[in-house]
Every structure is written in structure tokens, then in C-alpha cells.
Amino acid sequence: MKTPRIVRNKIALAGLIVILLYIVMSIVSLFWLPFDPVAMNSAEVLQGPSLASGHLFGTDEFGRDILSRIMKGTSVSFIISVSATALGAVIGIFMGVWAGYLGGKTDNAIMRFADILFAFPSLLLAIFIMAILGEHTYNVVLAIGIVYIPQFARISRGSIIALKGNEFIRAAKSNGAGRTYILRHHLLPNITAPLIVQISLSLSTAILLESALSFLGLGVQPPDPSWGNMLSSARKVMMFAPWTAIYPGLAIVLLVLGFNLLGDGLRDILDPRLRNVR
Numbered sequence: 059m060k061t062p063r064i065v066r067n068k069i070a071l072a073g074l075i076v077i078l079l080y081i082v083m084s085i086v087s088l089f090w091l092p093f094d095p096v097a098m099n100s101a102e103v104l105q106g107p108s109l110a111s112g113h114l115f116g117t118d119e120f121g122r123d124i125l126s127r128i129m130k131g132t133s134v135s136f137i138i139s140v141s142a143t144a145l146g147a148v149i150g151i152f153m154g155v156w157a158g159y160l161g162g163k164t165d166n167a168i169m170r171f172a173d174i175l176f177a178f179p180s181l182l183l184a185i186f187i188m189a190i191l192g193e194h195t196y197n198v199v200l201a202i203g204i205v206y207i208p209q210f211a212r213i214s215r216g217s218i219i220a221l222k223g224n225e226f227i228r229a230a231k232s233n234g235a236g237r238t239y240i241l242r243h244h245l246l247p248n249i250t251a252p253l254i255v256q257i258s259l260s261l262s263t264a265i266l267l268e269s270a271l272s273f274l275g276l277g278v279q280p281p282d283p284s285w286g287n288m289l290s291s292a293r294k295v296m297m298f299a300p301w302t303a304i305y306p307g308l309a310i311v312l313l314v315l316g317f318n319l320l321g322d323g324l325r326d327i328l329d330p331r332l333r334n335v336r
Contacts, residue, residue, distance in 0.1 A: 064323065064327060067327055069319050069322055069323040070319065070320055070322070070323020070324055070326070072319050072323075073315075073316045073322075073323060074316075074320055076312060076313070076315065076319070077313070077316045077317065080312075080316070083129055083132050084129075084136050086129070087129040087132060088133060091126045092113075092114075092123055092125055092126050093113075093123035093125075094126070095126040095127045095129075095130040095283050096122065096281040097122065098122060099117070099121030100121055101121065103117065103118075104116070104117060104121075104299045105117045105121075106301060115128065115301060115305045116299070116301040116305075118288070118295075118299075119294065119299075119302070124288075124301065124305055124306070126283075128288070128305060130283045131285045131288065131309070132313075134282070135285060138198055138264065138268045138278075139202075139261050139268060140261065141203075142198070142200075142201075142203045142268075143261050143264050144203075145199065146202070146204065146205065146206025146209070146210055147206065147210050147253070147256075147260070149207050150172075150207040150209065150210025150211040150214065151253065153211045154168075154211035154212060154213065154214030155214050155218055155241060155245070155246070157169055157215045157218075158214065158217070158219045158222065159222060159237065159241060165215070168211070169211070172208035172211045173208070175205070175207055175208045176208035180205045181270055183204070184202055184204075184205050184267055184271060185271070185276060187200065187201035187204055188201050188271060188277075189276075193275070198268060198276075201271070202267050202268065205267065206260055209260065210253070210256065210260075213252055213256055214249060217249035217252055217253075221244075226244060227245070251328035252328075254324055254328065255324050255325045255328065256321075258320050259317065259318065259321040261317045262313075262314045262316075262317030262321070265313055268284070269284070269285050269310050271286065272285070273286040273289055274290075275287075275290065285306045285307075285309050285310050288302070288306040289303055289306050289310075292306065
């Protein structure tokens with residue numbers, strides 16, 4: 059039996075393994091945690107990492123177990139990043155596909171709207187949206203999703219424009235196929251490769267954006283754990299309790315690295331011009 063290409067691609071495989079480990083940790087955190095992630099314990103404030111005490115990653119300034127908070131924060135980060143990416147992808151792809159296929163005034167109107175969103179830096183736009191909507195987890199999803207709309211719109215539009223002039227599209231039109239049929243059965247299946255890669259890369263950026271918003275106090279609110287608000291609270295004590303910042307920071311870095319490796323590997327796998335480069 060032929061080995062799957064994702065297994066043969068070491069970069070994609072490494073990224074997939076990292077992501078799977080985080081997924082397992084997220085699922086485990088739904089049923090079991092070493093300690094209550096929000097319970098304060100004044101007798102165990104700022105304890106260093108220790109196997110004897112059971113606090114493998116130490117405790118924070120309120121005596122809360124850092125490992126338990128990181129595990130719980132994994133679920134939060136996954137839910138927000140996946141939901142936000144899905145929202146941005148669905149809206150952006152819908153806009154880009156119809157803009158590229160219809161062209162003319164429709165294309166111009168849709169893409170000018172996308173350009174307005176794209177003109178703002180991602181974090182600044184997310185902060186602006188959160189300032190309008192208020193501090194809530196659902197609003198974080200909406201803010202990050204809106205940030206992603208122009209990215210998916212541009213990619214899908216460009217792919218549609220490159221394909222719609224091909225012979226098989228003209229043949230489908232000559233056989234009486236309608237717009238919706240052509241989009242569903244001829245165009246959309248042929249633009250999935252770049253969109254899959256973009257989704258993987260967008261998930262990594264969503265992790266960073268969610269962490270940044272929580273760090274600034276606009277995302278997940280304490281005492282609920284989030285990697286971003288853990289780093290924010292660690293600023294006060296990190297000089298003499300560095301583990302409070304090191305472990306949440308590593309959690310962010312490794313997951314972002316995993317998504318980026320997977321996206322880079324998928325690009326090589328799905329693009330026939332790059333399959334044999336590595």
C-alpha cells in the first residue's frame with residue numbers, strides 16, 4: 059500500500075504531530091485537569107515547577123496551577139481560532155468566488171470592500187472591532203473572522219479568474235450548465251488546494267490574534283484561562299518567577315509553529331510544481 063503523501067513529507071508530518079498533541083490535550087482538559095484552573099491558593103503562591111508538589115509548571119501569583127490553566131487555555135484557543143477561521147473562510151470564499159466569476163461591477167464592489175478591510179493591520183482592525191462590540195468570547199471570534207475575510211476573498215477570486223476561461227468551463231456552458239452548477243461542480247473543487255493551505259496558516263495567525271487580544275484585556279477575561287491573559291498577568295512577576303511567562307509563551311509558539319509547518323507541508327503536497335522539491 060502506498061504511503062500517504064503527508065507521511066512522506068516530514069515538514070507536514072511534524073506539524074500534524076504537534077497539532078494532534080494539542081488536540082489530545084484539549085480533549086483531555088474537558089474531562090480531567092491536575093488542579094482547578096481558577097481556584098486560588100494563597101499557601102502555594104509562585105511555587106516553582108516541582109514534581110513533588112504536583113505543580114509541574116509551577117503556580118502563578120494567585121497560587122493557581124499553571125499546567126492546568128495552559129491545558130484549559132488550549133480548548134479556548136482551539137475553539138476561538140477554528141470558529142474565527144471558519145467564519146472568515148466561509149464569508150471570504152463566498153465573496154471572492156462570486157466576484158471572480160461575475161466580474162464587472164459586482165467584482166469591483168466586493169473587492170473594494172475587501173480592500174478597505176485589508177488596508178488595516180490585522181491586530182489594529184481586531185482591536186477596533188472589539189472596541190465597538192465589547193469584551194466577549196463571541197466578539198473575539200467575530201473580530202478575528204472579519205480580519206480574515208479579505209484574505210480568503212482575494213485567494214478565491216484569483217483562483218476563479220484563472221480557471222473560468224478554461225476549455226472545460228466553456229464546454230459546461232455550451233452544454234447548458236448554469237452558474238451555480240459550474241461553481242459547485244467545476245470551479246470550487248479546483249480551488250480547494252490554495253484554500254486548504256490558507257486555512258492552515260490562518261489558524262496559526264488566529265492563535266496569535268486571540269492571544270494578543272487577551273493580553274491587551276480585550277479577549278478572554280480573567281479568571282478564565284487564556285494563554286494571552288496568562289502572559290499579561292505574568293508581566294508583574296516574571297522577573298522573579300519566570301515560569302509564569304515561559305510556559306504559556308511556549309504553548310503559543312509550539313502551536314503556531316505546528317500550524318505553520320503543516321501549512322508549508324500542505325503547500326508542497328497540493329502544488330504539483332513543488333511536490334518533488336523536498
